[in-house]
Amino acid sequence: MSNGQELIPSANVEIIEASGVNALLLQIRPHWQAKNLIQRVTKLLHVDPSSACQRLFNASIHDLREKILFAGVDIAAEAAKQHKLPPISSAENVENYSTLRMIDLAYRMGLLSRPEYRRILRAYDIRKDLEHEDDEYEAGVEDCVYIFRTCVDVILSKDPIELIKLTDIKEIVERSEATTLNESLLEEFSHAPEPRQMEIYKFLISSSLNVELPDVVRHNCYMALYSLKSLAHSQVMITCAREFVKRIGKRGPTLIEARVAYGAGLLPYLKQAQIKDFYDSYFDEMKKVGYSWGAHNSHGELLRNLEEIGGLEFCPEESLGQYVEWLVLCYIGSSGGRTSYGNVRNVFYSNVGAPIAINILKAKSRNVYPIVADLEKGSKSVRYAVSDEHVARRFNSILDELEP
Numbered sequence: 001m002s003n004g005q006e007l008i009p010s011a012n013v014e015i016i017e018a019s020g021v022n023a024l025l026l027q028i029r030p031h032w033q034a035k036n037l038i039q040r041v042t043k044l045l046h047v048d049p050s051s052a053c054q055r056l057f058n059a060s061i062h063d064l065r066e067k068i069l070f071a072g073v074d075i076a077a078e079a080a081k082q083h084k085l086p087p088i089s090s091a092e093n094v095e096n097y098s099t100l101r102m103i104d105l106a107y108r109m110g111l112l113s114r115p116e117y118r119r120i121l122r123a124y125d126i127r128k129d130l131e132h133e134d135d136e137y138e139a140g141v142e143d144c145v146y147i148f149r150t151c152v153d154v155i156l157s158k159d160p161i162e163l164i165k166l167t168d169i170k171e172i173v174e175r176s177e178a179t180t181l182n183e184s185l186l187e188e189f190s191h192a193p194e195p196r197q198m199e200i201y202k203f204l205i206s207s208s209l210n211v212e213l214p215d216v217v218r219h220n221c222y223m224a225l226y227s228l229k230s231l232a233h234s235q236v237m238i239t240c241a242r243e244f245v246k247r248i249g250k251r252g253p254t255l256i257e258a259r260v261a262y263g264a265g266l267l268p269y270l271k272q273a274q275i276k277d278f279y280d281s282y283f284d285e286m287k288k289v290g291y292s293w294g295a296h297n298s299h300g301e302l303l304r305n306l307e308e309i310g311g312l313e314f315c316p317e318e319s320l321g322q323y324v325e326w327l328v329l330c331y332i333g334s335s336g337g338r339t340s341y342g343n344v345r346n347v348f349y350s351n352v353g354a355p356i357a358i359n360i361l362k363a364k365s366r367n368v369y370p371i372v373a374d375l376e377k378g379s380k381s382v383r384y385a386v387s388d389e390h391v392a393r394r395f396n397s398i399l400d401e402l403e404p
Helices: 011-018 021-025 037-047 049-071 073-082 091-095 099-108 114-131 141-156 166-173 183-191 194-209 215-228 234-248 255-263 272-289 293-307 317-332 353-362 369-378 380-385 389-402
Strands: 334-338 344-348
Touching (some): 021 141, 037 049, 049 073, 073 091, 073 099, 114 141, 166 183, 166 194, 166 215, 194 215, 194 234, 194 255, 215 255, 317 380, 317 389, 334 389, 344 389, 369 389, 380 389
Antiparallel strands (some): 334 344
16 A cells, blocks of 8 residues: 555465465466566565555556457447446447446457456455455455456456457358358357347348349358357347348248248247248148159259258147148158069159158257157058058058157
C-alpha cells in the first residue's frame, strides 16, 4: 500500500511463494512480460502481497479490455444490446466501462466461459476486500493465491481470440468447386460469440435455400452448416429455428427445406405438425414409385434424399411403421425366376434401392427391430413375400442385422 504497511503478515509471504505463485507468473504472455509486470508484482509480493494481488488483477482487467476491442466493437455493441449492458458505439465506450461491467461484457461476448466468468467474479470480490482491509477483515493467503491463479489461468496466459468473420466463410463457400471448412475455421467458430455465430448461420441457411445461387455454392453452404451445427450456441439454433418455422408457415417443408433444416440441426426444432406433413407427403411419393424391383431406376434418388434428411430419425411415430414396411419390402424383393438374359435369379429385388434401404433401417438413431419383427405376421405384403424361402432368407437377414 502507499504507506508501505504489510497487509498480510510477512510470515505468510513464504507460504504464498511456496504455493507456486512464481511459477504462475512465468505463464503470463510475453506481451505483458515486456511491460515488466512480473518484476513489479514479484517485488511487491515480498513486501506487500495484498498490493501485488491488486496490481495483477488490474492488469488482467486491462488485458480483458484489450481483448474485447480486438474482438470488435460491433460484437461488443451487439452483446451489450442483447444483455442490457451500457450501450457501445465506439472504442471509447468500452474504455469507460467499469470493471464489473467489463467482466459481464467479456462473458456475454463469449470471451469467458461460464466457469471462467464465475472465477473472475470471485477474484473481483476478493480484490474489493483487499482494498478495504481493516481490523475486521484481513486477507488470507488463500485469497492471494486464488487471485494469482485465476488472473493468470483465465486471462493473462491466453492470447486474444481471433474471431471468425462472415467474409472468411463467404470466401470458402462461394468458390466454384466443392469445398469444406478447415479445422482452423471450425475452431474459430466454436469460440465466436453468439452474435457472430448468428450472422454466419443465418447467411449459410439463406444461401442454402437460395435457388438463384449455383448448385455448388448451395452445396458448400449446406456442408458448412453440417460441420458447424454441433459447435453453435443453443440460442443460435433456437433463434434460427424460430425464423425457419415462420418461413414455412402452416405447410410442411419442401424437400430442400427439410434437407437444409436437417443439415443445420434445426429439424427437431420445427413444429411436429410441419414434420408430419413433410413425412406424409414424402411417403406419398414413395408409394407412387413403389418398392418393386422394376422401379430400381427411381430408387436411388428417392432413398438418398431420405438419407439426407436423417432417414427415419425424425419420422413421427404414427408414420414410422409404413416407412419401415416399404423399406423392408424394397430390400427383400419378390420370388425370382428367369431374367430376360436367360439367367435365373432366386429373388428379384432392386439392386439400387436394397443397399440404401438396409442402411436406413440399420441407422442407430431409431430402433426399428420390433416393427420389422412384427411385419411377418402383421403385414399381408410381407407375409406373402416371405412365403418364398429365398425371400424369407433376406427377411431373416434384416432381423439378424437389426437384432439388439
